[in-house]
Amino acid sequence: MSVRNPSVSQPASLFGPVGSRRWQKRNGAPRHRATGGTPPCPGSCIVTYRTSACLAAAAAALIATCGWWLARDRGGAAAVGCALPPRDCTGSPAICGALVLFTPSRGPGYEDDPLDDEVAPQDSTSYLRRDLAMLVRHAAARVACAARTWPGNGGPVVLGDMSDRTGAIPGTARGSPRHPPGTHTQGRDIDVGYYQTGTADNRLRPICAHVADGVDHHHCLGAPARLDAARTALFIGMLFESPHVRAVGVDGAAAPALEAALGALCRGGRVTPEACARVRLARETEDRGRGWFYSHHTHLHVSWR
Numbered sequence: 594m595s596v597r598n599p600s601v602s603q604p605a606s607l608f609g610p611v612g613s614r615r616w617q618k619r620n621g622a623p624r625h626r627a628t629g630g631t632p633p634c635p636g637s638c639i640v641t642y643r644t645s646a647c648l649a650a651a652a653a654a655l656i657a658t659c660g661w662w663l664a665r666d667r668g669g670a671a672a673v674g675c676a677l678p679p680r681d682c683t684g685s686p687a688i689c690g691a692l693v694l695f696t697p698s699r700g701p702g703y704e705d706d707p708l709d710d711e712v713a714p715q716d717s718t719s720y721l722r723r724d725l726a727m728l729v730r731h732a733a734a735r736v737a738c739a740a741r742t743w744p745g746n747g748g749p750v751v752l753g754d755m756s757d758r759t760g761a762i763p764g765t766a767r768g769s770p771r772h773p774p775g776t777h778t779q780g781r782d783i784d785v786g787y788y789q790t791g792t793a794d795n796r797l798r799p800i801c802a803h804v805a806d807g808v809d810h811h812h813c814l815g816a817p818a819r820l821d822a823a824r825t826a827l828f829i830g831m832l833f834e835s836p837h838v839r840a841v842g843v844d845g846a847a848a849p850a851l852e853a854a855l856g857a858l859c860r861g862g863r864v865t866p867e868a869c870a871r872v873r874l875a876r877e878t879e880d881r882g883r884g885w886f887y888s889h890h891t892h893l894h895v896s897w898r
Contacts, residue, residue, distance in 0.1 A: 675738035677701075680731040680834065682724035689724040692760050692780045695752065700730055702737030705752040706796075718763035721755045722780040724837065725897050729783060732831035736788070736824055739863070745821040748794045750828065753784030753892050773884055781897040787817075787847070788824035795821075797892045801846055811887045813846035820847055825893070826854035830864030832895060833871045842885045842894035845878035 678701070682689035694714055698705045711717050721729075733750050741747070754763045754771060760779040764771040776782050786797040800820045801813035829851065832838050843851060851874060859869035875896075877886040885894075 675734070677734050677738070678727070678730045680728060682727050684723075689722070691723050692720050692756065692758075693723045693726060694758075695719040695721050695726050695729075695755060699749070700734070702733035702735075702749050703730065703752060704749045715758055718757050719752070719755050720758055720760070720780050721783055722897060724835075725780065725783065725895070728832060728835050728838075729785070729895070732828050735831045736828045740824050740827055743823055745788065745790050745824060746792055746794060750788060751786040751794065751796045753786065753797050755783045756780045776884070776896075783895045784892045785828075785895060786892050787819075788821035788828065789819045790821045791819055799890045801844070801890055803890050811890070813844045813890045815846065817844065817847045817850065817890075820850060822847075822850040822854040823858075826851050826858055827863065829872065829874070829893070830855060830858055830868050833868040833873075834865060836871060837898050838871070839896040839898045840873045840875040842875040842889055842896065844889040845876040845886070846890075848874050848876040 694717060695705055698707070698719075705719050707717065707719070711719075729752070737749065754777055756777055756779060757763050757766060759766075762770040762772050762774075762777045771777075772782075784797065786795045787800050789795050789798075789800060792798070798819075799813075800817040802815045802818075803810050803813060805814055825847075829841050832841060855864065855869070855872060858864045859866070875883075875885050875894075876889075877883055880886040
């Protein structure tokens, strides 16, 4: 979960100003080029529309145009014989809950790029509970394998802020925590870029229009045009195979398409019934002070119990 930071000087982009590398952690030159394919499901809404009805229409369009490939090939990664890293930690609570550096920094279906000043492990903000790190690696590998022929850029998902080496909020050591109090501590939270369409990679970046009249609102103002809802939903479904995931937070505008895609995946048997029953997408469509309204237009937030 990130806090809104209007004081940051932000470069221009197609979708308006983008957060600095320190603010949103991963925003460097892309290392992975697009692998081809066309965006899986163009939204039915022009990005300047801001109504819930329009977002609901976009979600319905997702199922109408893409449901066949979301539900096909039942069995997912296991059915096509992928070698997957283990999902569950089987050690003692002390071992599984230990704060560890997320390694390797690149693996099947994911990459974790450091900031410029993260030159050594003691400077890293990529420390996570061992059990949560195992789950994220497993989910990323499952998506890379099971969705390898799906439309979209096909690149690895990019990991963002976790905790620093002491378990504190990233940025604390330099006197400027990047997240609200109580989050991103002790390796219980991780920011992850959305899978995207129409981009070269899946780095943390806005998936929607978020600037109006020169003002950055730090949340989606319209449909999430860059969101690869299918892969992102599959990743979320894989995370909820663990009963220890408390919630996955997303931008309120992204939630309808993700819920529609998850529904198709669940009906098609690509996500287990147990995981489908556990899914909790946290979001806010207006600021109610719960911490989900701002800054989740660039990433989803995984929270451990």
